[in-house]
Amino acid sequence: MTNFNDIKGFIFDLDGVIALTSKYHSQAWHQIADDLGVTWTKSLEDGLKGISRMDSLEMILKAGNKENDYTEEEKIKLAAKKNDNYLALIGNMNIDDLLPGIPEFLEDLMAHNYKICLASASKNSPIILKKLNLARYFPDVVDPSKLKKGKPDPEIYIRGAELLNLKPEECIGIEDAAAGIQSINGAGETSIGIGDTQELSAADILFSSTKDITLANIEAAMKVNA
């Protein structure tokens, strides 16, 4: 594994890493799945994490063997409905929706002059950053609408390193989703997974909670794995 001293930048996923919004994405899709008559399962829910809006809809339709039942126009309407559901759910969001330890970690990164960037597939990221008063930490945000491929493709994390003017091996990516870890690893960056050992087994470093993401813990984990 890369040496901790070579790390110059941190590239963050948003939903499920910085904020609890992953829960609202799931609830919003669950409502659509119910409308479509597609059974909502834990594996479908986990598989959707990190996946772009239209790719998520395709996954849900596939899970219900309905991938050929809707026209492009109908799919665009369904995706727009999901976004309406999502926006309604985040309407009352406030700083209590921030995951534990994240503001402290961002402050610490700034204090140590690390570069910081956001690599979320969500087109709603700018609104969320504003609502949570975090925009000042993220001068660099990858624009997901400019990407050719979504996670698990490495493109979004490669673009993140480019925005920071860093080499991939100088960056750490942080994710709560298997698709995101695959994207970080494919980009040649060091991956930190937040969550379940089995789901995120491909992560270079795993923490069970965002509370554990500190520079000291990351340095220790990179030494152990070296």
Ligand code: G6P
């Ligand atoms: C993130 C979330 C996904 C969501 C995707 C697109 O990656 O983890 O659950 O589908 O962003 O979000 P958007 O807000 O653009 O629909």
Ligand code: MG
């Ligand atoms: Mg996520």
